[in-house]
Every structure is written in structure tokens, then in C-alpha cells.
């Protein structure tokens with residue numbers, strides 16, 4: 001397990017995929033993510049990817065972009081590829097794009113999570129069934145711990161012809177069988193009926209002794225179930241105006257149960273950073289990532305209000321660099337898929353458009369000239385990246 005290559009209280013503005021990729025492996029104790037929930041048109045392309053930018057719109061269609069990401073998944077995670085592909089066949093491009101966006105990020109989250117770590121994925125019935133399948137593949141079915149149902153009440157329209165949708169789902173997985181779980185801080189008061197039953201058991205024994213245990217009450221409260229009914233949907237003072245903000249009370253349960261003081265908590269879709277605020281309250285280290293600049297503003301406000309923290313938050317936009325590893329950028333097949341997408345199918349040397357299979361990962365700008373850029377070329381450039389047979393890593397041999 002490694003230390004994080006970022007400091008406590010960091011908020012990144014940017015696409016979490018790139019930032020996650022730069023984070024040290026096995027450096028995070030707990031991940032909570034609350035991504036966009038469904039596959040409506042906003043999420044038709046991978047969120048925050050370059051495809052969303054104008055530069056790509058002329059030449060890149062949604063399906064081209066999918067091909068690049070799907071290729072990456074197909075190479076590294078064939079089972080995951082099948083799940084995403086099947087969802088696409090059944091429900092079309094939007095679902096496939098959404099799941100593809102999630103799949104590549106979940107792979108990175110698994111990598112940054114410590115072997116003792118846990119991950120909680122917050123979603124709702126729009127996509128929870130697909131996301132659970134992805135999680136089963138990425139973290140293994142044996143990693144599945146709970147499907148937590150957070151119930152809240154909501155006004156239903158009188159003319160509605162179905163039940164009111166009033167719960168979210170939180171998928172809880174552990175990376176290995178050594179996960180942290182603290183039940184005492186999240187115990188809840190017993191229902192009156194349980195208290196009465198327990199009293200009944202005592203009197204039926206005719207003494208003050210507890211019965212066989214089935215009705216024995218724990219003085220710290222009852223062992224919690226996988227459903228939550230006591231935390232209302234966010235209103236009132238805590239609400240910052242951020243539409244998808246989650247209650248602190250909900251995050252508190254997750255953080256207290258699945259981390260210890262000093263542990264590292266990461267929220268890669270942090271929004272107004274409820275998880276970060278709660279981590280700060282409970283003396284955990286934390287980092288948050290969000291595409292929107294607004295997230296930084298909001299978290300600064302919230303931490304100032306809650307914790308009197310002024311200027312202690314680090315705001316970053318750069319991509320961290322994993323310590324001691326070359327392989328992330330230099331792994332040929334992964335890099336090739338990404339570059340093929342980013343370069344819009346063109347050779348970075350002669351700018352000619354080529355079929356994917358004719359591309360090679362190459363090093364175009366010599367390091368001696370301040371380079372370090374890896375790009376995909378046809379044969380117009382001298383290939384100067386070589387792959388070590390022993391380690392499988394790519395390295396730069398000489399300048400062009």
C-alpha cells in the first residue's frame with residue numbers, strides 16, 4: 001500500500017478519469033462516488049472527455065468515441081466489455097456510453113483503493129441494476145457487501161400512474177476480505193417494539209437475566225440494516241442550492257463505518273463536496289474531484305462555515321503523476337486506444353487518417369528537446385519507443 005501523491009484537503013477541477021489515472025495505486029481507504037445517475041443526453045459521451053469539446057465535434061461521432069473507449073476496455077477487461085456491449089445492444093448508445101464512462105473510471109478506482117479499502121457507489125433505480133453488474137465485474141461478486149437503500153419521502157403527483165420513486169441505492173463493495181467496518185458509530189436506536197419484546201423475554205424468564213440472546217439489546221443501539229429511513233431528503237439550512245447535494249448525515253454513516261481517523265477518503269464526483277466536509281468533520285484526510293469550478297467555491301464555503309478552515313484547501317487543476325511508475329502512459333495498448341481517440345484517427349506525424357490497426361504508439365517530441373509526449377503515428381516517424389520483454393513496459397530509446 002502506498003501513501004497518496006497529493007496532500008490532504010485537495011479539490012481538483014477536472015475530469016476525474018485523468019486525475020484518478022495520476023493517483024498512486026493502493027493509496028485510498030474509502031471511495032464514495034455519486035456520479036450522474038442516468039443516460040440522458042448529457043451523458044451520451046464520456047463526461048468531461050475531449051469529445052465534448054468543439055474540436056472534436058466536426059470529425060468525431062459518438063460511436064467513434066465509444067469505439068476508442070470500448071477498445072480500451074476490451075483489451076484490458078473482456079468481461080466488463082461484454083457487459084457494456086450487451087447493455088448497448090439492448091438499450092442503445094446512450095446506455096452504452098454512460099456505462100463505458102463509468103467502467104473506465106471504476107477500473108481506476110479499483111487500482112487506487114487499498115486492499116483494505118471500500119467503495120460506495122451512490123445511484124438510483126435508473127441505472128443501479130447496470131452499475132451493480134459493472135461493480136460485480138470490477139470488484140468481484142465476492143466484493144459485494146451491501147445494496148443500501150436510502151428511503152426518503154417525496155410529494156407524488158396526483159395523476160401519477162405508478163408508485164412514487166422515493167429511494168436511492170448505494171452499492172457497497174470491498175476490495176478484498178480485509179475491509180474496515182465499524183458498526184458501533186452507526187448503530188441506531190431500537191424500535192419501541194424491540195424494546196418491548198426484550199422486556200417480555202426478561203419477564204418470561206422470571207429473572208433479570210437476558211434470554212438466549214435473540215432479544216438481548218445492545219446498549220449502543222441496534223445493528224443497522226441495509227436500509228435507511230431516518231435521513232430525510234435534503235432541505236433547510238444544510239442545502240447549498242447544489243441540486244444533487246446529499247445529506248451530511250448519510251455520508252457520515254458511510255465514513256464512520258468504513259474508515260478510521262487519519263484514513264484517506266476520495267470522492268471523484270464530489271459536487272459540493274458533502275463527502276469531503278464529512279471526512280473533515282471526522283478527522284479523515286480527503287480529496288474531491290469535480291468537473292465544475294463551482295465545486296471548489298462551494299466546498300470552500302462549506303468548510304469555512306463548518307470548520308473555520310480558511311485557505312487550507314488546495315485547489316488543483318493539474319494531473320498528478322503516479323510515483324515510481326512509467327507504465328500508465330507507456331502501456332502500448334491502452335495508450336494506443338486513447339491516442340487514436342484523441343487524435344481523431346490521424347497520424348500525429350503526417351496527419352493522414354488511418355485505420356486503427358495501422359497505428360503504432362510513438363514518441364514524437366524528443367525528450368532532449370523538452371518532449372515526453374507520446375502519440376500515435378503511422379510509419380512516417382522512426383519508432384523510438386521499445387518494450388521491455390521482461391517488464392512489458394515501454395521506454396524511450398533515443399530522440400528522433
Ligand SMILES: C[S@@+](CC[C@H](N)C(=O)[O-])C[C@H]1O[C@@H](n2cnc3c(N)ncnc32)[C@H](O)[C@@H]1O
Pocket residue numbers: 014015016017034035036047048242244245246247268269270271272273274275289290291292295
Ligand atoms: C450527483 S453530483 C454529486 C453530488 C455530491 N455527492 C454532493 O453531495 O454534492 C455529480 C457530480 O459529478 C460531476 N461530474 C460529472 N462527470 C464528472 C467527471 N468526469 N469528472 C469529475 N466530475 C464529474 C458533476 O459536475 C456533478 O457535480
